[in-house]
Amino acid sequence: MEKRVRVRFAPSPTGGLHMGGVRTALFNYLFAKKHGGDFILRIEDTDQTRFVDGAEQYIIDALTWCGIKPNEGVGFGDGPYAPYRQSERKELGIYKKYADQLIAGGHAYYAFDTEEELNAMRERLTAAKVVAPQYNAVTRQNMRNSLTLSEDEVKRLLDEGAPHVVRLKVPRNEEIRFHDIIRGWVVVNSTQVDDKVLLKSDGMPTYHLAHIVDDIEMKISHAVRGEEWLPSAPAHILIYRYLGLENDMPKLAHLPLILNPDGNGKISKRESRFPVFPLSWSDPRDKSSYLGYKEAGYYPEAFVNVLALLGWNPGNNEEIFTLEQLGNLFEFERVNKSGAKFDPEKAKWFNQQYLRKKTDEELADAFTPILESKGLKKDRAFIVEFCRLIKEKAHFVNEFYDLGTYFFVAPTGYDEKVIAKKWNAQSKEQYTKLRTVFAGISAWDTHTLHDTFNAAQTDLGKLDMQLLRVLTSGVAGGPQLFDMLAMLGKDEVLARLDAALNKLS
RNA sequence: GGCCCGUUCGUCUAGGGGUUAGGACGCAUCCCUUUCACGGAUGAAACACGGGUUCGAUUCCCGUACGGGCUACCA
Numbered sequence: 001m002e003k004r005v006r007v008r009f010a011p012s013p014t015g016g017l018h019m020g021g022v023r024t025a026l027f028n029y030l031f032a033k034k035h036g037g038d039f040i041l042r043i044e045d046t047d048q049t050r051f052v053d054g055a056e057q058y059i060i061d062a063l064t065w066c067g068i069k070p071n072e073g074v075g076f077g078d079g080p081y082a083p084y085r086q087s088e089r090k091e092l093g094i095y096k097k098y099a100d101q102l103i104a105g106g107h108a109y110y111a112f113d114t115e116e117e118l119n120a121m122r123e124r125l126t127a128a129k130v131v132a133p134q135y136n137a138v139t140r141q142n143m144r145n146s147l148t149l150s151e152d153e154v155k156r157l158l159d160e161g162a163p164h165v166v167r168l169k170v171p172r173n174e175e176i177r178f179h180d181i182i183r184g185w186v187v188v189n190s191t192q193v194d195d196k197v198l199l200k201s202d203g204m205p206t207y208h209l210a211h212i213v214d215d216i217e218m219k220i221s222h223a224v225r226g227e228e229w230l231p232s233a234p235a236h237i238l239i240y241r242y243l244g245l246e247n248d249m250p251k252l253a254h255l256p257l258i259l260n261p262d263g264n265g266k267i268s269k270r271e272s273r274f275p276v277f278p279l280s281w282s283d284p285r286d287k288s289s290y291l292g293y294k295e296a297g298y299y300p301e302a303f304v305n306v307l308a309l310l311g312w313n314p315g316n317n318e319e320i321f322t323l324e325q326l327g328n329l330f331e332f333e334r335v336n337k338s339g340a341k342f343d344p345e346k347a348k349w350f351n352q353q354y355l356r357k358k359t360d361e362e363l364a365d366a367f368t369p370i371l372e373s374k375g376l377k378k379d380r381a382f383i384v385e386f387c388r389l390i391k392e393k394a395h396f397v398n399e400f401y402d403l404g405t406y407f408f409v410a411p412t413g414y415d416e417k418v419i420a421k422k423w424n425a426q427s428k429e430q431y432t433k434l435r436t437v438f439a440g441i442s443a444w445d446t447h448t449l450h451d452t453f454n455a456a457q458t459d460l461g462k463l464d465m466q467l468l469r470v471l472t473s474g475v476a477g478g479p480q481l482f483d484m485l486a487m488l489g490k491d492e493v494l495a496r497l498d499a500a501l502n503k504l505s
Numbered sequence: 506g507g508c509c510c511g512u513u514c515g516u517c518u519a520g521g522g523g524u525u526a527g528g529a530c531g532c533a534u535c536c537c538u539u540u541c542a543c544g545g546a547u548g549a550a551a552c553a554c555g556g557g558u559u560c561g562a563u564u565c566c567c568g569u570a571c572g573g574g575c576u577a578c579c580a
Contacts (some may be wrong), residue, residue, distance in 0.1 A: 010578050027541040047579055115521085115578085132576060165578050184512070192508050192576090200578040207580050232510055257573070261516075265573070275541055291524050309529095313518060318526045336511095336518080343516045346530040356543095392542050454539095465540035481540050 004220040005037025007069070009063075010211060010225075012044045016281030016290065019342075020226065020267055021260045023119035023307045028224050029068045029257060030308070033327030037221070041073030042214060043085045046204045053284050062278040065268035066300050067323050075218070080483040081218045087211050095205035098213050098243060099166045099198050108198055111135075111145040112157055114165045134194035137172040152255035166199035168208075168239060176234040179334045181222070181253040188234040196235050208232065212239050215250050223250040227339070228262050228266075230254045253332055256311045257339040267342060278303065297396035304352040310340045320353055353393040363387035366397045370458040374401065376408050389479035404478065407487065410496055411474025414504065418476050423469045423504060431471060433460050435497045444457055444490045 007024040011017055016497045017025075021348040032039035043056055059074035083089055102108035113121075118135070121143065125133035133139075136255060140147060145167070146154045157164065175191040194445070199245075205213070215223055233252060240249040258267045269276050269290055280292035301322065308326050309319060312335045321329070355363075364384045371378065378386075390404045401408075437456045438442030441448055457463050469481050472493055485493050 010580090014580070044580065063557080111578095118578090134576075163578095167578095185510075188509070194576085197578045202578080204578090206578070211580095226574090227510070228574055230580090234509095259573070268556050276570065293507060309517070311517095313520075317519080319517095340518090341516060344529065346517065347529055381538095457539095463536095463539080467540090469540050477541050479541065484541090 003219070005032055005035035006040065006219055006221050006225055006413070007032050007037065008042050008215070008218065008220055010037075010042040010044050010214075011059055012047065012050070012207075013050050013052060013059065014047070014050040015055055015283060016277045016279075017055075017059045018267065018269055018276045019278065019293075019307065022062060022066060022068070022278055022303075024224065024226055024312060025063060025068050025254060026181075026304060027309050027312070027330070029070075030327050030330035031222065031332070032226065033324075036080075037351075038072055039070045040079070040218065040220075041070040041076060041084065042218070043074045045085060045087045045368040046200075046206065046209065046210055048087075048089070048202065048204065052381065057167075058281060060278065064280060065294055066304050070306070086205070086214065089210075090204055093412050095199065095213055097202070098173050099209060101203070102168070102198065102239070102242055103166065107169050107238075108138075108166050109146045109156060109169055110158065110164045111143065111167045111195075112149075112162055113143050113145070117144065135167065135171065136170060136191070136194050140167075140195055149261060156292050159306060163201045165197045165201050167195040168198055168235065168237065168242075170195050170238060172393055176237055178233055178237045179254060180230075180233075181251055182335050183201070183230075183254060183337055184258075184489055186230070186233070190234070190238070193235050193238070194368070196232075198239075208239065212236060212243075212245075212249075216243075216245055216248060220250045222253060224253045224255065227254045227257050230313070253335075256336055258310055259339045259341045261343060274342070275348065286314075297398040298347070298351050299354045302347070303353045305354075306347045306350050310342065311336050320350075346393045355391060355394065355396065360384045360388040360390075360391075363391055363397060363400075367400050370398060370401055371408070374408075378408065382487065387482075389483055391486070392479070406473040406475065406478070407484070409491070410499065412474075414474050414500060415470045415476040418466055418470045418505065422470075423466050426461070427467070427502060428503060428505065430452060430460050430463065431468070432501055433496065434463060434468075435501065438490070438497070439494055441490070444486060446480075446482045446486045472496045 007028040010030050011021055029039045032036070041059070045051060045056075046489075056074065063069065069077045072081075078084060083092075089095070099108060103124040105111070108310045121135070121139060122133040125139065135143065142148070145375065146398075147169075149157070170193045172464055173191050174296050175187060176193070177185060179185055179186050188385075196208050197206050211223075214220075233254070237246070237249075237328065259265065260267055260271065262274070267276055275291050275292050275293045276298050278290045278294060280290060280295045282289040294300070304323055305319075306328075307319055308321065314321070314329050315334055331478065338404065362386060364380065364387050367387055368383055386404060386407050387400065393403055394400055401445055434453075434456055436447075437452060441452055453468070465481055469478060470476060472485060472488070488496070
């Protein structure tokens, strides 16, 4: 019988969760949805030196904003396997229990080496032209551990409380095979695997031990994580095996990485061309701060949609999906093996698609605070109409104001290219007359304006729409001209024409 | 350096032993439009290279190159 699908996202609270992490969370979430399983948030805070205040809450907030909600775990209501924070689980002694089991079985050992001794070992090996210095089956014979020290000495050191770690005893030369859902069979020789530290000298487990213990105890069915974990997977296989849990271990899936657009490595937070964090993040350690997708104006639906299509595709040509649709479609079979460069331009396009789905009322709700922050006020109908006109040109609501400033503030300058090209000796007289014609209009609406404009040309000669646009808005582009003039109102348009005609000669 | 993973238009990708190698973003052109945009149409643009296997390889295998990851008492 197939195990119930239970997957987890297990970040460490060492900083803001970036988009790569969110994507990993998303794929876990979607897989759980697809199979009616559980999605768990576990906090892997075993490194006390890297703990960052606020990071855990950030992770919770970021997932919440994205709509990627765990149904079990830290911040989302603990489930039957609480606690979900490894630092708390450590207090329960569960990691030590498994470590002791490994030691008892002869698959792990105590190591008393100091940092200096470890460095000396690495230097010695480097000097001896060893390409990859590591604590392994060969080098451990020259180190201070329970394999080289006498039993009495080890007991004495332990009783004294001498600082020590527990290391995995990796066999000398053994082929380790494992199956990855995305990559198929992977084979690694154990000589490539070092004697990983399982329990640190502060008593905390390392990731290697902790995630295995937790995945087993929490009945995780699939371990889905980034490709950066692939090289340590063989060590993990060994741990499961020595614990007698190889048949109970979760299936493995290593996701391709999200790469920088220019093709230089994993996406990094030091990137200025686009946000890398879902929400703005301020690092309390170095006071650096980063703009988030939310604050940059992205809709969470768009952000999630972008992420879903980075490394996965539905198998057809569709690209716009809700979270729910994704949850019905997602499969690891359709996840790529190769890393995907993130394309900020396409991300904007996705947001535009979602922007266009919004009603003018919704856009007005979002735009009103922006307008007010500029110290400007307009009535609701004006704002709704403005949104209707301007949205076709925008990717984000936060572009609305810059795109249509002239709806709120009279222009002070006039597009020089258009003026140079279209303003001539007759223009002043011609448009002064047009102003007079407009002044005589009683019904100030789009159709009347358009008809009046067309009719006026019989007497005034050929008029230019773009020139009229520049005279009234200052800029060369914008929404429907007569819609715009209608919105602005008769008094405002006449005043603007006066100002323009006065300024241009 | 070593080990692991990967490689289809600039980017995200579909496809897969015999195809005009499909779509999307971006770009260009045209149509619509006396403005602006949307929209529509069209176009330029890819199977990294070399060997095999095969009647036939972009597709399968092996090398090479290139890219990425890992190489901590970090995750």
